[in-house]
Structures are given as C-alpha cells and as structure tokens.
Amino acid sequence: MDRRLLALGLLLSLPASADEGMWTYDAFPSDTVNKAYGFTPTQAWLDHVRLGSVRLAGGCSASFVSPEGLVMTNHHCIRGCIEDLSSPKKDLLAKGFYASSAAQELRCPKVEANQLVEMTDVTAKMNAATKGLTGAAFNTALKKETAAVEAACATSGDVRCDVVTLFNGGKYHLYKYRRFQDVRLVFAPEFSMAAFGGDPDNFNFPRFGFDAAFLRVWQDNAPAKSPHFLPWAKQGAKEGDLVFVSGHPGGTERKATVAELEFQRDVNLPYTLLQLAELRGMLREYAGGSAERYRTTRSMLRGVENGLKALRGRHQSLADPALLAGKRQDEAALRQKVDANAQVKAATDGAWDEITQALDAYRRMLPDYRMKEAGDAYPSELFRMARHLVRVAEEKERPNAERLREYTQSQLPTLEQQLLRDAPVTPELDQALLTFGLTRVRETLGADDPFVQQVLGREAPADLARTLVRGTKLRDVKVRAALLKGGKAAVEASKDPMILFARKVDAEARAARKRYEDTVEAVLKRNGERIAKAHLAVYGTSGYPDATFTLRLNPGQVKGWDENGRPVAALTTFGGAYERHTGKEPYKLPDTWLKARGKVPPQTPFDVATTNDIIGGNSGSPLVDRDGRVVGLIFDGNLHSLGGRYAYVPETNRAVAVHGEGILAGLEHVYGARRVVDELRKASDAAVVPAK
Amino acid sequence: MDRRLLALGLLLSLPASADEGMWTYDAFPSDTVNKAYGFTPTQAWLDHVRLGSVRLAGGCSASFVSPEGLVMTNHHCIRGCIEDLSSPKKDLLAKGFYASSAAQELRCPKVEANQLVEMTDVTAKMNAATKGLTGAAFNTALKKETAAVEAACATSGDVRCDVVTLFNGGKYHLYKYRRFQDVRLVFAPEFSMAAFGGDPDNFNFPRFGFDAAFLRVWQDNAPAKSPHFLPWAKQGAKEGDLVFVSGHPGGTERKATVAELEFQRDVNLPYTLLQLAELRGMLREYAGGSAERYRTTRSMLRGVENGLKALRGRHQSLADPALLAGKRQDEAALRQKVDANAQVKAATDGAWDEITQALDAYRRMLPDYRMKEAGDAYPSELFRMARHLVRVAEEKERPNAERLREYTQSQLPTLEQQLLRDAPVTPELDQALLTFGLTRVRETLGADDPFVQQVLGREAPADLARTLVRGTKLRDVKVRAALLKGGKAAVEASKDPMILFARKVDAEARAARKRYEDTVEAVLKRNGERIAKAHLAVYGTSGYPDATFTLRLNPGQVKGWDENGRPVAALTTFGGAYERHTGKEPYKLPDTWLKARGKVPPQTPFDVATTNDIIGGNSGSPLVDRDGRVVGLIFDGNLHSLGGRYAYVPETNRAVAVHGEGILAGLEHVYGARRVVDELRKASDAAVVPAK
Structure with a gap:
C-alpha cells in the first residue's frame, strides 16, 4: 500500500487510473475512457444517463427505471420512510412491503426526489461579488450572492436551485433540479434481508445484501411520467465488464490541504x-x-x-x-x-x-x-x-x-x-x-x-x-x-x-x-x-472536482481484488447467501427466502464488486453498462473505499452493488413482485437507448 | 499555551520548573528544591517519607498514618473491595462503612499493600545478559534475566521483587517490597460523596470530592505494626505552601520518540x-x-x-x-x-x-x-x-x-x-x-x-x-x-x-x-x-526517569491557576460543597452531610490544588509538608494534568487533593468516626519526625 500511495502522491493531480474520478457531466473524460476501454460516450448517451439519474434530498442517489415514474434506490436510503409508515402492529421494516396495485402505493412523508435538468457556470458572478474581500466580509458576500442567484432561479415550488461549489471554489455552478414531492413506496424487502450480514458485513465483501427498494414519483395524484429512464439490461454484468456509476457522491477531500x-x-x-x-x-x-x-x-x-x-x-x-x-x-x-x-x-x-x-x-x-x-x-x-x-x-x-x-x-x-x-x-x-x-x-x-x-x-x-x-x-x-x-x-x-x-x-x-x-x-x-x-492556474482543469453531493459519472469494471494475499472474487451468488445463513441475526434469512430455496439457480449473481470510484451519497446509484442500461444497484463499498475520501487506490478500492440479475430474480422468485418485474421488462423491451 | 510548550521543547531534557519531575528516592534533586523553596530534605527525611509510603498492587498509592498499620488511600482505589463486601441487602458502596472496633474491620478479598524497603542497581547485570542481541533474542534474554533476578530476590511469600525499568532501559533497578496480604476496610464514605460531582467534575476544579478511605494491614490475625508512618500535620496547608507528593505515578511518555x-x-x-x-x-x-x-x-x-x-x-x-x-x-x-x-x-x-x-x-x-x-x-x-x-x-x-x-x-x-x-x-x-x-x-x-x-x-x-x-x-x-x-x-x-x-x-x-x-x-x-x-551519554543523568508505577517523590506548592483568563482558586471549602448541592445526582450530598450541615465552619478547606507533577497511579498518595506530615490526600488532577503524560506545563498542570483539615473534619463531625480520628491524633502527637 505504501509504495502505491507514494506513487499516487507523485502523480499530483492527475488521476493514476482511468477509473479514478467523480466527473461532472459537463467535463467527462471520454478520451481517457476510450483509451482504457475502447468506448466513447456520446452527448446523447450522457444526457440519457444524467436524466435517468435521481437525487433523494435526504442524501442518497437513485434512478428512473420505467417511463411511469418508477424509481430504484437502496432499502437503506428509504428506511426512514418505511419506519414512518410502520406501527407496532404493522411493522413494514421487519416484514417488507409490496404494492400489488398503484392504489396500494404508500406516500413517504419525508422523501423528495430531484432530477438535474440544467447546469450553468456562475463563477464570474460569484467572483465579482467577493472580489477583494476577506474574512467575515468574504463569507457574507458569498452567502448573499448565493441566496440571490438561487432565488432568481427557483421560480416555482417544482424547481430547486443550488449554487454548487466545484474545485473548492475554483468554480461555481448553478444546478437546477425538477422536484418531485409526492414519492410513494412500491416495494421493499425485509430489513434483515436488505441488511443481511448487519454491521459485521457492512463495508466488507464477499457479502449478500439485497439492499434494493422501489419507489414511484407521483404528480397530481397519478404516477408521474418519466420519459428519461434507464432500462434494465438484457444481459447481466460479468467479471471485467465496463460499468458506469451515475450518482451523487456526498463529499471527498482529495484536494484538501495537509493542515486540513x-x-x-x-x-x-x-x-x-x-x-x-x-x-x-x-x-x-x-x-x-x-x-x-x-x-x-x-x-x-x-x-x-x-x-x-x-x-x-x-x-x-x-x-x-x-x-x-x-x-x-x-x-x-x-x-x-x-x-x-x-x-x-x-x-x-x-x-x-x-x-x-x-x-x-x-x-x-x-x-x-x-x-x-x-x-x-x-x-x-x-x-x-x-x-x-x-x-x-x-x-x-x-x-x-x-x-x-x-x-x-x-x-x-x-x-x-x-x-x-x-x-x-x-x-x-x-x-x-x-x-x-x-x-x-x-x-x-x-x-x-x-x-x-x-x-x-x-x-x-x-x-x-x-x-x-x-x-x-x-x-x-x-x-x-x-x-x-x-x-x-x-x-x-x-x-x-x-x-x-x-x-x-x-x-x-x-x-x-x-x-x-x-x-x-x-x-x-x-x-x-x-x-x-x-x-487550476498551474495544473489546468484536467482534474475532477471534489465530491459535493452533486451528480457525477465514473467508469469502472467488474473486478475483485487481493486482500493481503487472499483473492476476493468479484461476484457472490444466491447459493452463497444460503450457505451464510446460520439462523442467527445478522445471518438469518427471512422466511420468504427460506421458502424460495431452490427456485433460483444457486449460481445466479447476488452482489458484485467494481472498481468505480464512489463514496457515501452514491448509495442507490444505478450501475449501467455501455448501452446505458441497468446492470446493478450500488449500496456499499469495501473497507478500502473509505479511504477514498482522501485518495483513490485502484488496486483495492471497490464499490459494491446488488447485481441486476439478482434483483430481478429476487423480485420474481422470492417476493413474487410481478407488477414490478413486468414493468421493468416492458420498459426494457420498449426502450430506445441513444447510440454510442 | 503554544509558546510555553515550545519553550519547554527548547529546554530539552532539563526540567523547566522546580516542580517538574517524578524523582526516584535515590536521586532526589534536593539542591533544586532548596534553591526554589529554601528547604533541603535530609536522607533521614527521605527514608521516613519513603517507608511511610504504600503501594496498592491494583494500581494505586497510599500511606501509613499510624504505627498500628492504619493506611490512608482514596475511596476510588478500593471501590472494588467495597463492592466485593457488598450485597443487595448490605450496600456498603452506597451507604459507606465504619468499623467502630478492630473486630469489625472487614478483609478486602483482592487488595494487597506493598512497602518499598530496598532498591538495588542491576543495570550491569541486565546489560550483560542482552549484550549484542537484537529482536526477539534481545527480548527473550531480557525476560530470562528479569525472571532470574526477581526469583533470587523473592525468597518468601512476604516479599515481592520487581526489576524496574528506568530511563526507558537506560537503567534497571531491583525493587524489593514488603507484602501485606491481609488488608481490611476501616472506613469509607458513601460512593456519592467520594465521587461528588461524578463524571462532570472528574478532572475539573473547583471540586468537592471526599475521596478518602482508611484500611488497616493485618498480620497473624492482629493489626500489623508500622513503625514508619506519616503523622497528621498540626496545621493545614495554605496557598503558597511547599508540599510533597510521595506515590506511584503509573506511566509517562515524556522521553518517547516522536514516532511513538x-x-x-x-x-x-x-x-x-x-x-x-x-x-x-x-x-x-x-x-x-x-x-x-x-x-x-x-x-x-x-x-x-x-x-x-x-x-x-x-x-x-x-x-x-x-x-x-x-x-x-x-x-x-x-x-x-x-x-x-x-x-x-x-x-x-x-x-x-x-x-x-x-x-x-x-x-x-x-x-x-x-x-x-x-x-x-x-x-x-x-x-x-x-x-x-x-x-x-x-x-x-x-x-x-x-x-x-x-x-x-x-x-x-x-x-x-x-x-x-x-x-x-x-x-x-x-x-x-x-x-x-x-x-x-x-x-x-x-x-x-x-x-x-x-x-x-x-x-x-x-x-x-x-x-x-x-x-x-x-x-x-x-x-x-x-x-x-x-x-x-x-x-x-x-x-x-x-x-x-x-x-x-x-x-x-x-x-x-x-x-x-x-x-x-x-x-x-x-x-x-x-x-x-x-x-544519558550526551545530556548526563540530571533528569528524572519516565514514570513506571514505582515510588517517586516530587515538590510543589499549593496554588490555583488561570483558566483562559478566569482565575481558579487553590482551595475549596465545606461551604462550597453545600452550595453545589442540587439534590440531583451527581450533585446530591448524602444524608450524613445534610444532617451535619453547620457542624463544620463553612470556610474549612475541602479540596486543594497544587503544582505537584502527578499522573494516574498517584491516586491515594499522601500530600506531606516540610515536616514530613500529612496535609492532604491526592485523588485527581485538573484537565491540564492529563497532558502531563507527555509534558509538564507549570502554569496550568495541577494535582488535586482532599485537604487534610477537610478529611479530619469530615471524619469527626459528619461520620463520627471517633476511633479513626483518635488514632490519627494520637499518632500525630507521639510522632518523632526526622530532622530536616
């Protein structure tokens, strides 16, 4: 590790690996990706993935997965909602939830979904406002101008506007979101299955979390239309495949000073x-x-x-x-x-x-x-x-x-x-x-x-x-x-x-x-x-800005790693989940899973590790393939990914997702969530994905 | 603080203040003390204080305070014993304990007291055993020789021998202790009074802990003789008085490397x-x-x-x-x-x-x-x-x-x-x-x-x-x-x-x-x-060794300090304790104290802060005056003393003791512990203290 980190240090601000970087959509390094993976995303491809991405205001990521407002995210991102909808007699967190009709979908009292529709550079405006100021005066001027710029943009309750700090203030952008305030619960597994392995397995791998949930955004008391969505992939991701994560990394400090x-x-x-x-x-x-x-x-x-x-x-x-x-x-x-x-x-x-x-x-x-x-x-x-x-x-x-x-x-x-x-x-x-x-x-x-x-x-x-x-x-x-x-x-x-x-x-x-x-x-x-x-003056803008809970995209591949000489495989399977079951928390499979034993082939992928550069806030991000289709759902990283706050180490830093095939198999054969499966399949079949 | 610490740093290994240092009895800097305080302890004075000092094997200090084996220490040092002697029906920790006759004294199941009777330099022997060795071989040889030297010394069950590391291995001494294994409880106040102020007041000052307890060492089923003891002072300590602490600081790292x-x-x-x-x-x-x-x-x-x-x-x-x-x-x-x-x-x-x-x-x-x-x-x-x-x-x-x-x-x-x-x-x-x-x-x-x-x-x-x-x-x-x-x-x-x-x-x-x-x-x-x-080669042996839970002596004075511009007085009083009483834990005086209100003049000293250089393990140490008489009982330090592990800062580092007058007043007027008070007074009157 030491040598690698030192090597990283010597490389200064240039990413050491094609997989490093949480890139804004307006400055994605398509050339680098092409060199590493032979794939160049077009502007249409980028727009498609961006508009299919969703931010949950509480601090998570998500995606549209059907044109009828169906949203996929992690169970742990909406645990608060599920609790709010529970009572001692109706414990949805313990038992899970499935709405077999639109009318049964339950509104989450505190969840809000945002879709990034516009990005504008406002650096000049912000710089003008703080020019020559220091200390408290600088801060006050910055806050005043931020408030003014945001107020001018947020013209209705359906719009949210944030002045976003990029490159630690080297640049300021205005991000305009479409707000969805009526968000309803469609499907959630049992808490014990979403968090299978509990605290001991959290940030560890191999693991077997089914940390998936589905919501739907509503408007005027009907499911909202979401013409931009990410269709399900026809084929699952395999070891070595190129995959992208589009989501909202919460914060990194890779450009922080040593004193900080x-x-x-x-x-x-x-x-x-x-x-x-x-x-x-x-x-x-x-x-x-x-x-x-x-x-x-x-x-x-x-x-x-x-x-x-x-x-x-x-x-x-x-x-x-x-x-x-x-x-x-x-x-x-x-x-x-x-x-x-x-x-x-x-x-x-x-x-x-x-x-x-x-x-x-x-x-x-x-x-x-x-x-x-x-x-x-x-x-x-x-x-x-x-x-x-x-x-x-x-x-x-x-x-x-x-x-x-x-x-x-x-x-x-x-x-x-x-x-x-x-x-x-x-x-x-x-x-x-x-x-x-x-x-x-x-x-x-x-x-x-x-x-x-x-x-x-x-x-x-x-x-x-x-x-x-x-x-x-x-x-x-x-x-x-x-x-x-x-x-x-x-x-x-x-x-x-x-x-x-x-x-x-x-x-x-x-x-x-x-x-x-x-x-x-x-x-x-x-x-x-x-x-x-x-x-920026001495190195230029070739780098990526530190994460700020704003939408970013990065490339990576499905890949295991070497843990102190012990190889860790990239994929876990349904069979592995049943083997890990001890009958005692946190390794206790719920009854639904015990009853479904044998219905899903044991070699079906369950969770997957990838080299994508993610951090807290990316939870719920879609994992998409080069066709812009969903192949997984980010919900965790390994222990090495935690140091990613300060530096990305390609050899060991791994993102962890529920595998797309695993999600579908679970929905269909464990939970019998036909309505969701049908909607995903229909959307996938009908989807017109932009050319690469 | 910064400037002072930097100044300290520049002074290298020489103590920056006459009060800094946890000195072994064989190398006490009498000249320095004389220069600062006009008092030179004689060898007889040093022997008197050393033999009056006691170590409790569990990790505390104590002292003989009568020729009949009466031992003073902190309540918190024998809390384990008091618990061992308690039951749901007889809660001695809550209610306190007082043996009004020798027969009522209760044996502490796990307490052992040691008295340091001999110190021998064995550096040459240890060095010879490890000469030319490195790594595991060095360690093994060191442990073998330690075991051999200790075994040769510990010739009976009444003797305990430890090879003591001084100056991080620059010197090795063999410490021989007399062991007392039959230790009985004589007096303990209520837990709530010993720890008055609880966690919030711990390491804070002003405070009002009555953290005192009395034990007695027994031998052959009768109180043991303790010809060397520290008699009670005729006069209490006042602001500015020279006072010594003799006890067993557990460990410091003042000579540690930066990497450590x-x-x-x-x-x-x-x-x-x-x-x-x-x-x-x-x-x-x-x-x-x-x-x-x-x-x-x-x-x-x-x-x-x-x-x-x-x-x-x-x-x-x-x-x-x-x-x-x-x-x-x-x-x-x-x-x-x-x-x-x-x-x-x-x-x-x-x-x-x-x-x-x-x-x-x-x-x-x-x-x-x-x-x-x-x-x-x-x-x-x-x-x-x-x-x-x-x-x-x-x-x-x-x-x-x-x-x-x-x-x-x-x-x-x-x-x-x-x-x-x-x-x-x-x-x-x-x-x-x-x-x-x-x-x-x-x-x-x-x-x-x-x-x-x-x-x-x-x-x-x-x-x-x-x-x-x-x-x-x-x-x-x-x-x-x-x-x-x-x-x-x-x-x-x-x-x-x-x-x-x-x-x-x-x-x-x-x-x-x-x-x-x-x-x-x-x-x-x-x-x-x-x-x-x-x-030692480049600076000589003028310094003091890091603490190792072995007997040390240091000088200091009764003194408050300046806490961010707010002066903190050196003494608290009985009146202050009653003012702090809110009736709610941890500021709830026990009934004994509420009943005794008014019996002790409110200006009577309660706790006292001094500049003595102490650390954990010093708990229970006697605070003695230049006559070698008890004026207090160390039980705490202020927050600044915690950094004393690494450096002593004379401006703010303070030891905290129960004041000698406070202990006597409490025993007599709150607890009616006549037998203990009489024994202390009698011993004090009869004592022949070595000339200075």
Whole structure:
C-alpha cells in the first residue's frame, strides 16, 4: 500500500487510473475512457444517463427505471420512510412491503426526489461579488450572492436551485433540479434481508445484501411520467465488464490541504467518532430492552453503526503515515510551482498559513460550536422541530440575503414541508437521546460553564429531558402548522416548553455559529478558493472536482481484488447467501427466502464488486453498462473505499452493488413482485437507448 | 499555551520548573528544591517519607498514618473491595462503612499493600545478559534475566521483587517490597460523596470530592505494626505552601520518540478511546435497567468514565500541534548531538528508523493482538479466571525463565491468591460484557476471519456468551482451587465450558502475543534502550526517569491557576460543597452531610490544588509538608494534568487533593468516626519526625 500511495502522491493531480474520478457531466473524460476501454460516450448517451439519474434530498442517489415514474434506490436510503409508515402492529421494516396495485402505493412523508435538468457556470458572478474581500466580509458576500442567484432561479415550488461549489471554489455552478414531492413506496424487502450480514458485513465483501427498494414519483395524484429512464439490461454484468456509476457522491477531500487533513485526523474525526461510539453503545443496549424499543431504534442504530464504521475507516486511512507523506509531497510540489509564478504567488500569499491559523482556532472552539449550534447537545427530533420553528419565524422577517443559509427563499419550501409532514416521533427514544445530549454538554463544557448553567440550571439532564419531551405538544402536526403560520408572534406567545427552551438557548447558539463562520469557515473558504485557483492556474482543469453531493459519472469494471494475499472474487451468488445463513441475526434469512430455496439457480449473481470510484451519497446509484442500461444497484463499498475520501487506490478500492440479475430474480422468485418485474421488462423491451 | 510548550521543547531534557519531575528516592534533586523553596530534605527525611509510603498492587498509592498499620488511600482505589463486601441487602458502596472496633474491620478479598524497603542497581547485570542481541533474542534474554533476578530476590511469600525499568532501559533497578496480604476496610464514605460531582467534575476544579478511605494491614490475625508512618500535620496547608507528593505515578511518555507519540495519537489512543466510549454508552444504559444492575455496574462504569476522560485528555494534548512541534525540536537536537559523537552515533545507528518500522508493523497487527491476546474480545471476569487457570497449569511445567511474564515464580503467588479469593461475580453483567467483546471481535476481524469462525462458529455472540457464562462453574472458589491444585491434568480433564473455550482460543492468542513481542515490543525496547543510553551519554543523568508505577517523590506548592483568563482558586471549602448541592445526582450530598450541615465552619478547606507533577497511579498518595506530615490526600488532577503524560506545563498542570483539615473534619463531625480520628491524633502527637 505504501509504495502505491507514494506513487499516487507523485502523480499530483492527475488521476493514476482511468477509473479514478467523480466527473461532472459537463467535463467527462471520454478520451481517457476510450483509451482504457475502447468506448466513447456520446452527448446523447450522457444526457440519457444524467436524466435517468435521481437525487433523494435526504442524501442518497437513485434512478428512473420505467417511463411511469418508477424509481430504484437502496432499502437503506428509504428506511426512514418505511419506519414512518410502520406501527407496532404493522411493522413494514421487519416484514417488507409490496404494492400489488398503484392504489396500494404508500406516500413517504419525508422523501423528495430531484432530477438535474440544467447546469450553468456562475463563477464570474460569484467572483465579482467577493472580489477583494476577506474574512467575515468574504463569507457574507458569498452567502448573499448565493441566496440571490438561487432565488432568481427557483421560480416555482417544482424547481430547486443550488449554487454548487466545484474545485473548492475554483468554480461555481448553478444546478437546477425538477422536484418531485409526492414519492410513494412500491416495494421493499425485509430489513434483515436488505441488511443481511448487519454491521459485521457492512463495508466488507464477499457479502449478500439485497439492499434494493422501489419507489414511484407521483404528480397530481397519478404516477408521474418519466420519459428519461434507464432500462434494465438484457444481459447481466460479468467479471471485467465496463460499468458506469451515475450518482451523487456526498463529499471527498482529495484536494484538501495537509493542515486540513491533519485537523480531520487529530481533532474532528476523533471527536465525532467518540460521540458515535458512545451513542452506539447506548442505542444497542436501549434497543435490547423490548421489542418495541428495538422496532423504533433499529434504523437509527443502523445509521449510527454505518457512520461509525465509515468514519473509522477514514480515520484509519489518515493514520497511515504513507497517505499523508504523499499529500505532503503533492502540496510541496504545488507550492513550488506557485512560487515560480509571480502572479499566482501574489494571489496565494499567506493562504496556507491562514488555513493553519483558522484550524488552530477551530480546534479550540470546536466543542463550543458543536455543543451550542451544531446540535450535539440536542439529538432530539422534537428539539430540532422547535429550533426550526423558532428560527423560521425570526429569519423570515429578514431580507433573503441576510438569513441563515438554511432559511433562504430557495431552501424554505423543503424545510417547511418537512415540518408539516405527519411522521411519528417516539417520545421514549427522543427523551433518551436528549438525556444523552444534555449529559454530554455538561461534561464537555463543564458544570461551571455559564451556558451549561443556563441550559440545566439545577436540573439533572434526565429530568430536564423528561420535562421537555413530555411537556411539548410539537408531536402534533397541527401545533407545528399553527406556529409556522403564526410566525414570530405565535412563537413568542407559545408556552410550549420545547419552544421556550429552543428560544432560551438560541442567542448563545447563534453567537457560537457566528464565531465559527467568521473566524473559521470564512477563512477556510476564501483561502481554499485561492489555493484552488492557483491549482487550476498551474495544473489546468484536467482534474475532477471534489465530491459535493452533486451528480457525477465514473467508469469502472467488474473486478475483485487481493486482500493481503487472499483473492476476493468479484461476484457472490444466491447459493452463497444460503450457505451464510446460520439462523442467527445478522445471518438469518427471512422466511420468504427460506421458502424460495431452490427456485433460483444457486449460481445466479447476488452482489458484485467494481472498481468505480464512489463514496457515501452514491448509495442507490444505478450501475449501467455501455448501452446505458441497468446492470446493478450500488449500496456499499469495501473497507478500502473509505479511504477514498482522501485518495483513490485502484488496486483495492471497490464499490459494491446488488447485481441486476439478482434483483430481478429476487423480485420474481422470492417476493413474487410481478407488477414490478413486468414493468421493468416492458420498459426494457420498449426502450430506445441513444447510440454510442 | 503554544509558546510555553515550545519553550519547554527548547529546554530539552532539563526540567523547566522546580516542580517538574517524578524523582526516584535515590536521586532526589534536593539542591533544586532548596534553591526554589529554601528547604533541603535530609536522607533521614527521605527514608521516613519513603517507608511511610504504600503501594496498592491494583494500581494505586497510599500511606501509613499510624504505627498500628492504619493506611490512608482514596475511596476510588478500593471501590472494588467495597463492592466485593457488598450485597443487595448490605450496600456498603452506597451507604459507606465504619468499623467502630478492630473486630469489625472487614478483609478486602483482592487488595494487597506493598512497602518499598530496598532498591538495588542491576543495570550491569541486565546489560550483560542482552549484550549484542537484537529482536526477539534481545527480548527473550531480557525476560530470562528479569525472571532470574526477581526469583533470587523473592525468597518468601512476604516479599515481592520487581526489576524496574528506568530511563526507558537506560537503567534497571531491583525493587524489593514488603507484602501485606491481609488488608481490611476501616472506613469509607458513601460512593456519592467520594465521587461528588461524578463524571462532570472528574478532572475539573473547583471540586468537592471526599475521596478518602482508611484500611488497616493485618498480620497473624492482629493489626500489623508500622513503625514508619506519616503523622497528621498540626496545621493545614495554605496557598503558597511547599508540599510533597510521595506515590506511584503509573506511566509517562515524556522521553518517547516522536514516532511513538504519533502512534499514540493516530492509532493506539483512538482505538482504545472508541472501545471505552462504546462500553460507556452500553454500561450507562445497562445500569439504568434496575437498582441491582446499577449496584453491580456503578464501580466499573466510573472506572470506564475515568479512563475515557483521562485518555481523551491525553489525545487532546497530542492533537495540539505545538506539543509535537516541541518534541520534534527536542528529538532533532538530541540527534544532532548524537551525530556529533562518533561512538554514541555508532551505538545508536538505525534506532529511530527501527522504531518507526516496528510501529508501522504494530499499526497493522494491533486489532489482531488486542482481540486475540490482550483481551478486548473477552472483557469477562469468568473468562479471565479460565485463561489464568489454563495458563498457570501450562506455564508451571516450564522452566521459570521461559514462562510468560505473569506466570514467573515472582508473580505467581499474587496471581494464585487472587484466583482463590472469594469475591462475587455478577453473571448478568459478565454475560453482557462477554457479548460486547465477542461482538467486537467479529466486527473488528470480520465474519470470514478464521479465528472468528473458530471462536463463534455459527453462534451469535449473545448466545455464545450466555452458554459460557451460564454453563461455567468457575464462580465457585472451590472449583477454581481444585483446578489450580490439579494442574495440567485437571485442566485438560475439565468439561467446564469456559475452560474449554479458553483452551480453544489459546494457541491463536499465544501466537498473536509472540508476533507482537518479537516484532514490536522487542524492537521498541531495544531501540528505546539505545536511545536512552545515547540521551544519558550526551545530556548526563540530571533528569528524572519516565514514570513506571514505582515510588517517586516530587515538590510543589499549593496554588490555583488561570483558566483562559478566569482565575481558579487553590482551595475549596465545606461551604462550597453545600452550595453545589442540587439534590440531583451527581450533585446530591448524602444524608450524613445534610444532617451535619453547620457542624463544620463553612470556610474549612475541602479540596486543594497544587503544582505537584502527578499522573494516574498517584491516586491515594499522601500530600506531606516540610515536616514530613500529612496535609492532604491526592485523588485527581485538573484537565491540564492529563497532558502531563507527555509534558509538564507549570502554569496550568495541577494535582488535586482532599485537604487534610477537610478529611479530619469530615471524619469527626459528619461520620463520627471517633476511633479513626483518635488514632490519627494520637499518632500525630507521639510522632518523632526526622530532622530536616
């Protein structure tokens, strides 16, 4: 590994492998792909795959797979919806769900789907707005211009507009999405099958997760039309095949400075990991208390475990001295080139030092910021609602450009809709979480801290959490609606204890945020942008931008790898899943699968590993072949892919997908989901795919 | 802080302050103390304090405070004993304990007290044994010679002998202790008072812990004589007073190489912290399940929380770039001096590189070692017993010099006595812990790992833990005694499931230990020793050795500090404790204290902060004045003291003690512990303290 990483470092910003890179659709390296794989995607092909791709606003990817609005994504991407639709008596997460008619499809209260329809370069506009500014003034100007550009674009509730930062601020694009707000559940397997292998198998391979689910976007109370969709492939993907992933990688830091990576390794990741580890221990024990506790906790627990493992993998990759040695070489080489160019040198003067100083300040203020503003003290859904209600009321009275980012005109519709959706909250869990958070704020800031005194007074965390959760009426959507409609006057008149509490802590929270934004965020952004521009100036734009939960495309191939001398095959099979079944969680196949034993040939592909360069946020991405047809569904990566946050290592980094053949076989022979299978087959047969 | 740490770095190995240093009694810097405080301890004074000092084998410090074997230590040092003596109906940890006659004193099943009676330099002997050796051969020779030297010294069960590593192997001393195995509980306050302020106040100040307890060593069924003891001071310590701490700091790494510190920061501390954080979350939630669960868990939970906070403080001090920058400067200066001396240079050739390589190997093997051998997979007391029984039987058949370290002749008596002590084990907790550990081994090594397959087979962790804990008979001391007596034949014939399990995993565990010892430990030891010798050669022996849980003495003064511009006073008072009482845990004074309100003047000192250079293991150390009399009882440090593992920062590093006046006042007016108070007063009046 060391040598390879060092080699990577020496190659600077040029991808070391044709498979590296999360490319924007407007700058896809077709030539490189052609050289490596003898295939050149046409503009029509690119448009077809782009418009067949879907973003789920919660942080996942998906795709249209029929012209009737059928959407494919991972089960784990819509676990929240399935829970919202469940009750103690109707446990859809445990039992799975299949709508055998359109009328049976159930609306997901919180899911929103977006389709990227337009991309515009707004770099010049943004640069003009921040020209000559530094520190807080730079940040304020950037936010104002962002809000203005987005507001001018978002002309109706069906449109979402985001100013997207690319190349760490080297470029800014405006992304315009079509919004689908009525999203309904069509099919979901059992949680135990979607997450077969549980936490031990997560980020491991070989594995046997059937992490697939189908949704449908509706419009005007009928299935929406989706003329751009990805038809199912006639033939499944085999070892060595060229495959593409089109999806929304959440974030990478491949262009981060060494100081930023060290900050992640030494400060930010340890802080977050410890929070997650303790929460995991608490949630596991809590969930074991009763069947109902398990039911209301399992999804959150799974998310916490996933986050813990992912961040731990990141931390471990940064703890490998070779990785940072490579990054140091990269940075030294860049700075040498910068120093050799008088104009670039002047434009970048002091950038690295300012970043180091800002991070040193951040290290000292991180607990304060995380506790007071970032919500570590209040991991409670009811508190989150209260804070939003308090802030919406206040921010709405300000000019759009001066609002906190999440309350600008372009962001408000989504937020307000979420507040008005009727999804259940479990008071017992919410109270346990708030107790956990309030305990942490006291131990982190100290019992003598004035803010802690203000929050807790002479109360114990558990007592305060009980009072707030039991006393609030915010679980009732009508109460939330009234406060939202009533605005500032209603919020200020409210005697709801959670609203009063959110109001009480808000001044300190806003002050902590302002300190952070002015002294840390603004400095990191401005200097990140200066370094990014220097990078573009000395190396050009041949690279790809770091991931930012925006649509990207990358090529790869179906391929296993060598794990410390042990070869790992690219494909697993139905037979393997039955062999792994022990009858004990998390290796317990559900009854549907035990009954279907023998119906699917054991050699049928189940999951598949590929070299595609993906990261969290790519979950739910379609895996498509050179015909632009679906051959799989990304749902995981191997452990090596976690270090992909910082560097792509072609030898070991693997994406993991449910195989297309496996999905169809499961739908048809295990679940008898005829309606879905027929729709996929019909769409596949009728599809006209753009020429290559 | 940055500037100060850098300044420290530039001062190299010379202490930056008269208060820095954990000095061995044979090399106490009396001149430096005289210069700073105008006081020179005589040899008689030093012998008096040394022989009045006590080590508790479990990892704490203590002192003789009367000629009748009365021993003072922290409540938290003997929490295990108090729990062992408790039952659901007789909850001594909750209620406290006071023996109003000698006959009522209760024997602590697992506590052993040691008194350091002799120190001998054996450096030449150890060096001769390892001369010219490297790698595993070096390590083996070192262990053989250690075992031989200790065996020759430990001529009876009343004597304990340890070869002590000083200056990271620059010197080796043989420490001979008198052993007291019959240790009885005399007085303990309520847990809630000893730990008043709980986790939030731990490592914080101002605080109000009454963390004091009294034991008595017995011999031949009567209180033992302790002619060397520390009498109580006639006057309490005041701001600015010179005070000494005599105790057993557990371990520091102030002379560690930069590579070793980076390894701690990036690998070892994060690994351990995540384990502790998750365990904490689990234990807190578990303990909340019922009163009995709380009773059997609170002590372990408190230990876990203490460890978590302490290690987190260490990690944060290493995350401060200034600390490592200082260490890098130190190391560069040392290497420059080494390079300038041909002989030293030759003797140190490759030392730093070999350490770096060994740590890189350790990073890769750490999970394997920790899971298989270091016990992370089995945090179960019943498993620990089983492993010891299996290994005692096997190791006893080998020559002393070839045994695993903890089964050599000098170590066996303590181990065997511990196995034969009749202390309760809580099966429900043991099972929960074993489930936790087995779950971790699977997720850490992966479900497909051959060792995991061997351990779990097709079992779920919870099921296996249940089978083992419910099936074993090892809770019965008679069963353990029979296996111990029966030796290898009895162990091999045993059908006890926990014994069978311990045998099953032993080969892999031993192999992991051998890999670690040969490729990591041996290389770090040998090269640490080479660098230590180079350090002694170029700088001389004017410094103090890193702490190794051996007796040390240091000077300091009663003093507060400045916390980010906020002054923190050196003393807290009884009045302050009553003000802090909220009636809610952990700020709930017990009934004894509420009833005694007003009996003690509110300005009476309670806890006290001093500049003494201490670290974990110093808990229970006496704080003595220049007359060699007790003025306090060390039980904590402030948050800044946690970074003392790596560097002492005189401006902020503070030790925290219960004030001597506070202890007496509490004993007399809150607890009515007349017998203890009278014994302390009588001893104090009669004491003849050596002239200064």
